[in-house]
Amino acid sequence: MSRYSANEIEAKWQKAWDSAGIFYANHKADGPKYYVLEMFPYPSGRIHMGHVRNYTMGDVIARQKLATGHNVLHPMGWDAFGMPAENAAMAIGGHPKDWTYGNIADMRAQMKPLGLSIDWSREFATCDPEYYGQQQALFLDMLEAGLVYRKNAVVNWDPVDMTVLANEQVENGRGWRSGALVERRELTQWFFKISDYSEELLDALDTLDNWPAKVRLMQENWIGKSRGLQFSFERTDEGEPITVYTTRPDTLLGASFVGISPDHPIAKQLEAKDPKIADFVAECRKGGTTEEAIETAEKLGYDTGIKVKHPLDPSWELPVWIANFILMDYGTGAIFACPAHDQRDLDFCRKYGLPVIDTFFALDDDTPVDKIAFVPPKTEKVRWVNHFAGLTEATGEEAINATVDFAEKAGWGEGVTKYRLRDWGLSRQRYWGCPIPVVHCDSCGVVPEKKENLPIRLPDDVTFDKPGNPLDRHPTWRDCECPSCGGPAKRETDTMDTFVDSSWYFARFTAPHANTPTDLAEAEYWMNVDQYIGGIEHAILHLLYSRFFARAMQITGHLPKKAIEPFDALFTQGMVTHEIYQTRDEKDRPVYHLPEDVEDGKLKTTGEAVEIIPSAKMSKSKKNVVDPVSIISAFGADTARWFVLSDSPPERDVEWTAAGAEAAFKHLSRVHRIASEISESNVPANSDDETLLREMHKAIHDVTGGVESFGFNASIAKLYAFTNTLSKSKAGTAAKREAAKTLAQLMSPMTPHLSEELWQMLGGEGLVATAPWPKADEAMLIDDTITLPIQINGKRRAEISVAKDLDKVEVEKLALSTEAVQRALDGAVPKKVIVVPGRIVNVVV
RNA sequence: GCGGGCGUGAUGGAAUGGUAGACAUAUCGGACUUAAAAUCCGAAGGCCUUAGUGCCGUGUGGGUUCGAGUCCCACCGCCCGCACCA
Numbered sequence A: 001m002s003r004y005s006a007n008e009i010e011a012k013w014q015k016a017w018d019s020a021g022i023f024y025a026n027h028k029a030d031g032p033k034y035y036v037l038e039m040f041p042y043p044s045g046r047i048h049m050g051h052v053r054n055y056t057m058g059d060v061i062a063r064q065k066l067a068t069g070h071n072v073l074h075p076m077g078w079d080a081f082g083m084p085a086e087n088a089a090m091a092i093g094g095h096p097k098d099w100t101y102g103n104i105a106d107m108r109a110q111m112k113p114l115g116l117s118i119d120w121s122r123e124f125a126t127c128d129p130e131y132y133g134q135q136q137a138l139f140l141d142m143l144e145a146g147l148v149y150r151k152n153a154v155v156n157w158d159p160v161d162m163t164v165l166a167n168e169q170v171e172n173g174r175g176w177r178s179g180a181l182v183e184r185r186e187l188t189q190w191f192f193k194i195s196d197y198s199e200e201l202l203d204a205l206d207t208l209d210n211w212p213a214k215v216r217l218m219q220e221n222w223i224g225k226s227r228g229l230q231f232s233f234e235r236t237d238e239g240e241p242i243t244v245y246t247t248r249p250d251t252l253l254g255a256s257f258v259g260i261s262p263d264h265p266i267a268k269q270l271e272a273k274d275p276k277i278a279d280f281v282a283e284c285r286k287g288g289t290t291e292e293a294i295e296t297a298e299k300l301g302y303d304t305g306i307k308v309k310h311p312l313d314p315s316w317e318l319p320v321w322i323a324n325f326i327l328m329d330y331g332t333g334a335i336f337a338c339p340a341h342d343q344r345d346l347d348f349c350r351k352y353g354l355p356v357i358d359t360f361f362a363l364d365d366d367t368p369v370d371k372i373a374f375v376p377p378k379t380e381k382v383r384w385v386n387h388f389a390g391l392t393e394a395t396g397e398e399a400i401n402a403t404v405d406f407a408e409k410a411g412w413g414e415g416v417t418k419y420r421l422r423d424w425g426l427s428r429q430r431y432w433g434c435p436i437p438v439v440h441c442d443s444c445g446v447v448p449e450k451k452e453n454l455p456i457r458l459p460d461d462v463t464f465d466k467p468g469n470p471l472d473r474h475p476t477w478r479d480c481e482c483p484s485c486g487g488p489a490k491r492e493t494d495t496m497d498t499f500v501d502s503s504w505y506f507a508r509f510t511a512p513h514a515n516t517p518t519d520l521a522e523a524e525y526w527m528n529v530d531q532y533i534g535g536i537e538h539a540i541l542h543l544l545y546s547r548f549f550a551r552a553m554q555i556t557g558h559l560p561k562k563a564i565e566p567f568d569a570l571f572t573q574g575m576v577t578h579e580i581y582q583t584r585d586e587k588d589r590p591v592y593h594l595p596e597d598v599e600d601g602k603l604k605t606t607g608e609a610v611e612i613i614p615s616a617k618m619s620k621s622k623k624n625v626v627d628p629v630s631i632i633s634a635f636g637a638d639t640a641r642w643f644v645l646s647d648s649p650p651e652r653d654v655e656w657t658a659a660g661a662e663a664a665f666k667h668l669s670r671v672h673r674i675a676s677e678i679s680e681s682n683v684p685a686n687s688d689d690e691t692l693l694r695e696m697h698k699a700i701h702d703v704t705g706g707v708e709s710f711g712f713n714a715s716i717a718k719l720y721a722f723t724n725t726l727s728k729s730k731a732g733t734a735a736k737r738e739a740a741k742t743l744a745q746l747m748s749p750m751t752p753h754l755s756e757e758l759w760q761m762l763g764g765e766g767l768v769a770t771a772p773w774p775k776a777d778e779a780m781l782i783d784d785t786i787t788l789p790i791q792i793n794g795k796r797r798a799e800i801s802v803a804k805d806l807d808k809v810e811v812e813k814l815a816l817s818t819e820a821v822q823r824a825l826d827g828a829v830p831k832k833v834i835v836v837p838g839r840i841v842n843v844v845v
Numbered sequence B: 001g002c003g004g005g006c007g008u009g010a011u012g013g014a015a016u017g018g019u020a021g022a023c024a025u026a027u028c029g030g031a032c033u034u035a036a037a038a039u040c041c042g043a044a045g046g047c048c049u050u051a052g053u054g055c056c057g058u059g060u061g062g063g064u065u066c067g068a069g070u071c072c073c074a075c076c077g078c079c080c081g082c083a084c085c086a
Helices: A004-020 A049-067 A083-092 A095-115 A127-144 A194-207 A213-223 A250-256 A265-273 A275-285 A291-296 A343-352 A396-410 A522-525 A539-553 A628-637 A635-645 A656-680 A686-706 A712-728 A734-747 A752-761 A809-815 A819-825
Strands: A033-038 A070-074 A147-156 A161-164 A185-192 A226-235 A242-246 A257-260 A301-310 A315-324 A334-337 A381-387 A390-395 A413-418 A438-441 A445-448 A479-480 A488-491 A531-535 A570-573 A574-585 A590-593 A611-617 A787-793 A793-805 A832-836 A840-844
Touching: A004 A522, A004 A635, A004 A752, A033 A522, A049 A070, A049 A095, A049 A570, A049 A574, A049 A628, A049 A686, A070 A396, A070 A531, A083 A095, A083 A226, A095 A628, A095 A635, A127 A147, A127 A445, A185 A343, A194 A213, A213 A570, A226 A301, A226 A396, A242 A291, A242 A539, A242 A712, A250 A381, A250 A628, A257 A301, A257 A539, A257 A635, A265 A301, A275 A628, A301 A343, A315 A522, A315 A539, A315 A793, A334 A343, A343 A734, A381 A396, A381 A488, A396 A413, A413 A752, A445 A819, A479 A686, A531 A787, A628 A635, A628 A656, A635 A656, A635 A752, A656 A712, A656 A734, A656 A752, A686 A734, A686 A819, A734 A752, A787 A809, A809 A819, A809 A832, A819 A840
Parallel strands: A033 A070, A033 A531, A257 A315, A531 A570, A787 A840
Antiparallel strands: A147 A161, A147 A185, A226 A242, A226 A413, A257 A334, A301 A315, A381 A390, A438 A445, A438 A488, A479 A488, A574 A590, A574 A611, A787 A793, A832 A840
């Protein structure tokens, strides 16, 4: 009898799959297509367990679809541009390109042993000129279609590194690398017009039935639709009226002052004239635009001296303040403040001694607002001081609608819809990204590059010894000819946000070698992605940007209409976690230890006891990482795959434990041993064959159901149970052989190598990977005789054994005749008997 | 503050409104062995001077139902997302 030696088996079958070429996605083949995609990795250099879990899930789907006769597209690529490569160049020298391609080679080598059913012929990296050149072509088409534009925008600026920082790169108001205080700076940047699609992107969320509700909700909140009243305050001087937007127009009679953003045009005018205002505005601009910076900032205001007239009463004058908490890029950059019914406004008015006017009262309480604002509820009745009828009872909603109607009829305001979603700034002052293909010409201005000059390649001869963008100080790269007038011009040195790279890669996979961004015929066949799998951390940005790009690519003729929503189904998987092992150094600072250095709660080296901190996401800094490569060499890829799928539901986190990994390995060894014994046994057919056959069909049914509904843990539980059944069965060899072959097939999406080995051992034809997926026989799923529990008043009291199709009346008779029911009835007639066929009997006494 | 999710044995978790705890881990017992490992077999939610197919039991309290872990309401706890958004 042979032993289970995973590494040998795995190498052997990977070779067999390769030479059979079964994972090449073939457009020409018969059968329905299926496109399964996992979010592609950033080439950091090492794969981690999170990758293993993500790609294994996708692989289970891909392999099961292959076995059910689909043409499967299951590609892999690299999200290869980005800051870490430049940081590595700055920290350890070398070139970002070499670092990135070296990492890709390393990671590919670590990934291949997992035995994923990937069509490697479609592999690309976003830093390949063939890829980013097509991205530049796409950019030019979008520019032509009016989907890209340039404008000034306020950004986080790191004065030491001399670059724009994303909000995520600002920590406590300081640049994450330089530690310098971040400034807000206005720069001319390129933007995608994603905000034009706010309504469309919001409405279409309703069509994404196979997306997690949570993700749809997060996108809905991010797009942030609101309905309100927009109107202008006339000034008492001759200046331009101030337009404000409010979602609570019903509080208009509680107005205390009008506030404008420090970036509002009026503030800018005043800034030029009045040095005090200039100082104040400068003060406001300090600090980043991040949530944290804003959260901790004190509310600051400055009275401009300007007065405006209340729209309902021209003799009522309100002061105009500049306030640091008002954002220029939401609404109109100006508000009217109602302190009685908004906490933020109340705090501000108390600080600066502005009046507080109540316009809403609770039904049973008319105490004036003191320190806590009373926010009128939208759906409950409150008493309201209204503009036309004095005091009335109304819900907030009624009050809002009444006010909008009133303003529109009176002609001084209109109901408008606003969105929180802002245009997507794509300019980055970095080297390692896709160059924006435009040039700046003194006589022609901003001119798009000619398509025949694409790709605009990144120069290789760059240095990272100074901060800032190396493209800016490259001696010759910037210099070029104006594509329009032929005169001397300068290339744009900003590169694209790396989110652009990942916003269309799924489309490129359908024709990765085309000399246009996509090949429409291929896209027509393969799109949409039938199943997309990735982390919840991409719930908003990546997925929203991709949805926008799918629309932009249709407008520019690069995707067919059907791909308006590129991902038919989305699954967000949980993380892989591990306990953290910690000791303390002489200064009581924590020292973390790798799991491989700890045994029985003690350090292997010194025997010192470690403190065990509850499981958390695997991270290098806490050292609670397990290297997939070492797991694969110790137990094999199938064990790693089996383990990451078992125990926890896929959307939840799974805790990696050494014991669990060993148990997975033991189980696979056991299956190997059982199959091996069967292949060598010779037991004649007998009465247990039928029972085993029924169990087999139940297993087919349950495992298939689990795989098709992302219940991998449930499938695996059923596979354990079926293995136990098979192991204990006294059935004849022929029946056991069939059952074992089916077991191999059912396991094959999870443990593809072992399954091939078992399949071969048991005399299966060809490769199990391409053998038709077994079908459950419905008739075999219900036993001839079933056990029915008998409840009395909803409590289980007895059970009866009945034929599966026994008539309801007969079942009732049988149930009533049981001793427990007779005892409970004590001669009385039951009030009611509920018989749920095949399920339960409930007797109400 | 707003929005969403989750609370089940020692642990991970299972359960279209129908036998709660499948399956696995850890634990305990037995077989095999000189012994251990491996393997195989088995026990196992809690309670009890009545060991009974007895009572209790899915965060807490109510409700709907013949029947609730599952549906509804309130509360407690934990987790996640968003947020000076007017």
